[in-house]
Amino acid sequence: MNIFLHDLNQAYTTGQLSYDDNTNLRYLDYAVIEQQMSMTGASMFWLDALHDCKLDQSLLLPFDRYRLANEHRTGRGTSISFDFGQDLSYDFLIHASSNNISLQHLALATYYVFLFKLTNGQTDLCISINTHGRYRDKLRSIIGMFVNAIPLRCQLDPHLSFDKITKRVQDDMINYVKYSYFPLQRILNQHPNISNPVFLDTSFEFISSMRRDEENEIMIGDSRFSLLPYSIKISEDEIMSKFDFILNFYYDLNLNKLSCTINASVDLFYAETICTIAQRLQTMLHHQFTSFDNQIYKPIYESSLTLSNEQYLLHSMNNTQTSFSSSSPLTCIHHEFVYQVMKHPQKLGVELDEQCLTYCELLHYVQVLSLALLNEYHVTSGEIVCQCVERSLEMVIGIMAIEMTGAVYCPLSPRDPQHRLHALLEQTQSRLVLFHWLSKKKFNDTIISFDISSILTYTNVIGDTDVDRLSNVILTADDIAYIIFTSGSTGIPKSVQVRHSNFTRFMCSLVYSDVLNEKDTILQIARCSFDVHVQDIMGSFITGSSLIILHPRGIMDFDYLANVFEEKTITCITTVPTIIHNFFTFLQQSNRLNAVLYLRSVSSGGEPCSLKLINLMTNTVTHTCRLWNMYGPAETTTACTFYPLTSTIETEKIPIGIPLSNYQYLILDQFSQSLFPNQQGELVVGGVGIFVGYLGRDDLSAKALLEIDDRIFYRLGDLVTLDDNGLLHYQGRKDHQIKLRGQRIELGEIERCLLNITSISTCVVMKWNDDYLVAYVQSSHVNEEQLRQHCQSHLAPHMIPSFFIILDKLPLNQNGKVDRKQLPSPQFSLSALLTSDKSDTPLNQFEERIHTIWCQVLHSNENHISTTTNFFSIGGHSLLFIQLYHRYQSVFKFDAHSLSIGLFLQQPTVRQHAQVLQTLPFNDTEIIQINQDPNDPRYIDKMIALNQKLQNIVSQILDEFHILIEQLWNDISTNNGNIISCLLEEHAKNLIKKWMNNIKMFNILNFNGTSKYCSETIHSINDIFFSVFVFVIMTT
Template identity: 65%
Template sequence: MLNSLSDIKKSGNGQHPQWWAMGTQLYESKPLFNKWIILIDGEMTKINNEFRINDINIAQSTLFAIQVALAALLVSWNIYPSSIISHSAGDQAAAFVADRLSLKETVRMLAVSMSEENVENKLLKDIEHLACITIVNSSRLNMVGMFVSTLPHRIQVDSDWSFEDLIEHVREKCLSILEHSHYPLQYILTDSHLKQSNVPFLEIALNFITLSEKSQWSLDTAMLQQLPMQESYGAAKFDFKLTCLYNPTSDDSKLSFCLTCSRDLFDETTAIIVAQRLKHLVDQLFSSKSISNEINPNLTSISKLSLILPVEAQEIKDTVFCRQQNIVNEAPASYSQAGIWFNEQVRFDPNRPQLAIYNMPFLYRYNIGHTLSIKQLRQALQLVVRKHQSLRTLLIFDAAKDSLMQQIVDFHDDNNRLYAFIETTYETQEQLNHIIHEEKYNPQLFDVAQGLVFRCHIVYYKQISSDKVLSDKDLIIFNFHHALFDFPSMNIFLHDLNQAYTTGQLLYDDNTNLRYLDYAVIEQQMSMTGASMFWLDTLHDCKLDQPLTLPFDRYRLSNEHRTGRGTSISFELGQDLSHDFLTHASSNNISLEHLTFAIYFIFLFKLTSGQTDLCLAMNINNNRYRDELKSIIGLFENIVPLRCQLDPHWYFYQLLKHVQEITTNSMKYSYFPLQRILKQHSHISKHTFLDTSLEFISFISNNDKNATMIGDCQLVPASSSFNINEDERQSVSDFSLSLYHDLNMNQLSCTINASLDLFNRDTVEKMSQRFNSILNQLFLSVDDQIDRSIYELSLILPNERLLMQSMNNTQISFASSPFTCIHHEFVCQVMKQPQKLAVELDEQSLTYCELLHYVQVLSLTLLNEYHVVPGEVVCQCVERSLSMVIGIMGIEMAGGVYCPLSPRDPQHRLHALTKQTQSRLFLVHDLTITKFHDDIISLNIDSILNVNDINKKCLSNVQVEREEIAYIIFTSGSTGTPKAVQVRHKNFVDCMHSLAYINSFNKDDTVVQMTRCSFDVHVQEILGTLVVGGTLIMVHPNGTIDFDYLSKVLQNKQITYLHTVPSLLHSFFTFVEQNNNSNILKYLRSLCSSGE
């Protein structure tokens, strides 16, 4: 800037020449003016390269300095302005002179500029996935005019931040954007190729207005008083706009919000609710009332804030369940019933049912000395079925209503029509097993469309009792279809059965009693707004259609029905493990259910190789959330998603805390039907999270404690365990885990169920062992695994670990040799067999001695003429040729690092790779000499091979250690930027010796070079062959895909070793088979395939 002052006419700033004349004279004659110029120049030199302070298209820095120095000079003469008016390039100087900005701030504002790329990266990158709104920015001093700019504000929010963290992030973003607020919106949109008519962020706006502290103004002798304007209906410039009004003079309401919504998109009710949610959010953060007691802005994660209004959180408690007088005997099916029916009709093949999925048999025996009258039992069952209409309800799809309906079947004299009563006999355990198996898995036992959903099966030992009285060896089976019955219903059923059996009657009012039919109707009418908000937020961005990557043995086709066949593996946790598990839960005040779920998420995280966003189906087995529902027989189950977004670096207690929170919240809103949850994500056709489930079940194992009385007879639950076919189990989920807690024995057991459509039984057994291993690591490990990060836990079983150790215990000490580097090993082979054929390409060939000569010629050229130093990266871009072999070994002998570049790669990849390596020298040959620009230093290998007068002594001065890098290979870049992989001399040489040790290839092999230089195997084929002393056969360019040519090479050169990718191998062998030419393969001794 000082330089330009002395020659301001050359600055080209378009200003009038008097500034140059005046500035030059004052700079030379006035010390104060000179001082300010130097001071401003010093401040300008401090700022970094981001600011284009010397670019006159951006900042007229010299003009600004003259204006400020001139103002300082005027003040020194006691000339003070009463007001400051500025225009154009004088705005920044005016801001500083008016003491509105410091010199540092003014200089930075003067120098701000952004390129198109920076604007796009800062404001608009990935805008469709991020919170980006428009903020109206007004920046002015004491000037009249239009100074409003509209700017996009892109905020990337981390849900784990506290509110204070978010404030700091927003503050930094706003200050950063403010520096560039002069950049017009039209330029931003043009730079990003966007049209103002369809830019989403322009539809959502935020405006913060600070009201003037003055409410009165004088105009001559008149006083003007500002009056507030009440807005009711007005024009909406944006679809959604929040205006924040700050009134510093107000005593009670300094800050107020005004929410403006477009009537094109929002009705008045929705806008009011949105405003209420905003107020509720603010109350949680700043109110001193109880609503915010649990919210600490400094500590609490913003994910804990809720938009659910208090009245919505209480919605389920405010719902009234009562008899619906307008409903007689027909109503829409409940959501739970619809889910069961849908599964049977769609997920499983109804035309070819193999196993019943929803049979619910309950088995009971009689205690010795107790008897039960069959006649009295049948009469009692009739009374129970008469009272509980669910036991005589049919489900049928009404096409006219496009709805699944439930109807109560009228009670006729022919009572057998309503439920089945069967009597059979057994003599052997096998016969009994078959009977139980039929009750559990026979799909023909029930007909939901006819209302046949309940059956009673009396199983006599050897013969049916003549007096119709049951004895202790007899069995009674109550069986229900799950669409009309759940597990808690059994207690209601047995209670009423006992009353009906004992008294011969059931007292109830059929006109006022709440029925399941009434529940289903009320459930359909409930708004459930709070629950809807919760689930929409919980499953935001959740990939509900992405299955977990479990170790499947096979996959189900998209149009393939489920068979329902599954396998089940159960195991006891053992006394010690159960004790430590239960102790950990009690000592840390953790529910066993939450502890189980946390462990299951760890197990799935490890089983899926690191998936961190896990969503499962959680079964809610008793969803009777109101007392009125607890006396009704019916299906009150639900399935809700349980989503866990874990951090692999969490400790177990951190995951446990997270699981406690998500499970508690999910249970709170578990009344929200699964169908309504899925409807929120209607764009997803396959909800794969339902295929993986979990549950925790507590039970009492002592049958005497579970006994129930029917009259004077004590019924004891009978075990239904039997062993006909371990693989034949019903399976609704593809993979589920159940943990059982025996309250009587205080023991834990685990069952893993898996679909045989996808898994083999031995796979499920292995997974159960791995789950048990995770439990042992957490609770029985001597090295406190529970206090380590989640990712440190392992699924590797102890026997597998021993096997891996034994497999890895193969270290072999190869013969000690001073020839530790690649080129040393090559020279060693030359000394052993100088006249052996080293490399051959069609009619060209070189012996080991001849190859060494050309390698030395090239390496000396690199050292003497191109001054290559040890460790320097030298790139080579050549086609398959003898020159390729000479080039690679020449680079190694010169101490360089070989980096291959494929002639087949496009220019942009070659440019990217060379930029990464920062190589200054490229080896080419006649076929690739035109691949690079003239400004690239390249050496044509073919042009220097005829040199005979060489001084080989200087090669001995090249010092290369075995720990140094030998070559670099780049990855394909399919996942992003290609990454450089560095290989040391030691690693490569040891690897080649190990391959020779296992006889993969050896010094007697003839190796065909098949791999492109883009892949690392080509180094093994070329350098590896020369290191072990074999013969290398090169093929001409594209020779690997010319199968006629390749066949002749294999036969004529008697190839014994071939290594290529599976696809090429398959194609070539197909060609050989089709041409009946297998004779060409007779010399092959070692065939290797890898990659893809």
């Protein structure tokens, strides 16, 4: 501009332009010279400078939206400016002069550090800058297009201080300017794979100028002109902007002051966001140059962009300290239990179907079992005692007895394979296992075990000596109460150790938040492998609530579950969102919403909560019921944050809320520095519920636990953000750990299990569509069935992949690692399930009907499901199986007493399900239609089919009858013939009811003469029915 104005004034006043030795070149001469110049040195420099640089990847700026593929740049921008002020300008200028650094280089270094913090730790930063291109003195007086945009790359070391970063930036900048004559297009041509050089969208500019008092007036001849701002305004709030994000530094030489302007595209940023970004830059500048703590000499990762109002928000959200002085002294779990027994001894403590115990009765049996453990098995304080028991009163008694002896409770799931159970026993070094008759076969004779099935038949009287024995157990609140297994990335499950004080104070926090209270009737839903079962059971007894337990497969029978809700007046449940959704959908469809009339509190946890679930709950439960979104792993004693869900939520971004009382949290970056709101980081939690560490794994404990300001925090490994309202939002994992149907799974544990098969060289396990585990295996000498059997023998059921995809070679990326994005969809593997054998296709219309239902439940193409394929090998899991079972009930009109879900679980194929469903009794219309036309040529075929159906019924009832006899014999031998359990009595009653449902059909067949085609079967039915009836009556 100055060259043009000088020439314009000269031409205007003299009528000609004068030339000297420096103006003998024209722009055309420069263009020719540039084409003839040797560019070898510059080419080599730019190749080396941009080696491995991701020129087509945008910086991770805090965009409010993204430009879609079919959208073009609008050129609309927003602008925000601020002055440094006298003090900051002085400090900035003094630092530059005292360190012999140019202002431009200091400003550029500041910009790089700011981008490093703004992008949440991005260290390889590439931006653009415009250079004047006049690298020779002869070019300084020529008007022409000398400006060249070049990339400026800075690879930051976050551990270096700001002053060292500045010196490095200055050295790099000198070299970049030295070779800035190399055209941008030729730089881009060196990277042919770069189709969109997005680094050009983030830019930097430094301008220094001498302002005149006459408002930048210039003279041309005798005329006076004023320079106007060059920015073009579109409207009052918008300007033209050719960059997505550019920072302009201005240095006023006259006033000796600095200022900044940020221009940004409104295609990507809101004006409010740019205003906040400008405030963050101001904050960082003040910290760097005006603070008294030598921030400029500290590592740049310690720099902070958090604003003062955000600091206040973070502090206020952690102000959760609450005193629970009104409750009993916070001691041990069993002390709190005894305290509740003293408060209300005759209150219902625990109930399962027709069996129940008051608090006083429960304490008696707990003391009896505790004494047996102390006297007969010599259990000592701190010793780990495992228990492998299905849902029952004995399970509850066993848990509380272990606590009363001072031992450490360790749950083992009866549904885990024997190999896994033995491995867990070895890991805990437990010498004693409590079991009952349903889990007896899981353990061999080399393991010391105690059958607690008969504990309810004990008639021992507790004397003073016994009370003294129990009172002499030495235990404090800081001792370990229980351990719970979680999946481990090393292939070995991790044992989370929780203190008595962790648990009792966590329960106080739940009561304080009104998630539950002593008036509640709590339904225990979770399996013992899930940490929530401890909260349900022990938590009920230390808060004074009543506990209702389901029979072992109760959660899979929604009819039964609805009856329990209604008959037991359930007020409080804690489970995963999938179960909540499926159960309340069932209630809505079956018009049984009155079953949850008394429900007061529903806690959803283990999985992300959806807007769909909130809407369902709003439409199905009364306004007095509150839905809670609970969040937290076992290491925080079940949960650490909560959020009440209401119908006012209109977005799928459901927050995980705020910390429970006496919990605190921090959101940290990879350098353990706090982040500002809406910036994603790792959640670390401190407070009363933080676990002790992993049993026998001090190395893992040291990585998971960190000390901040003399307080212990746990690294969750979860990525979260904090919104402007102080609510946490879950964003995902920082590793390959996942949560599937409420269970935390380390995918590495599954991968290591598969790699133990010698023929497998590489494998990858992934979560697919939030519902399935898919294992990709590189091998040529293994089949899917072998893989599944191996996993079933070594892994917990929830960790077994739904799909196994066997490939000759897994796809790799440029770094030689498995390219997960290139792995095939599991849908491709399903075609292998259907062979060319016609026996794998439906044989009749009934099987076709079952096959169609499977396809609907599994959301699969009909060609992908064979009639002989196991439900759980094609993506099925327990919650989908519940849906399938209730679809059967809806279509075929039967209840759980007629056909239990267990029968379908034992025979999990389409063909087997068809055979089971064909055992359902005919209704009157079916039988009358069969008998109406004996002359029908298909009449005999129908009679043969009927006979087969009757034989299937006989076979089924006989199987159940044999199971009943075996269980009864075991019960009688265990209990010395004194008692038969209510569970067996209920089983016997169900058998009788099933026979009564079929007897009407048998009578009709006899009456109408149809029996001649199946007389032998009917006589067998009558004989067996009489035998079963007499046997059941005698035994019950």
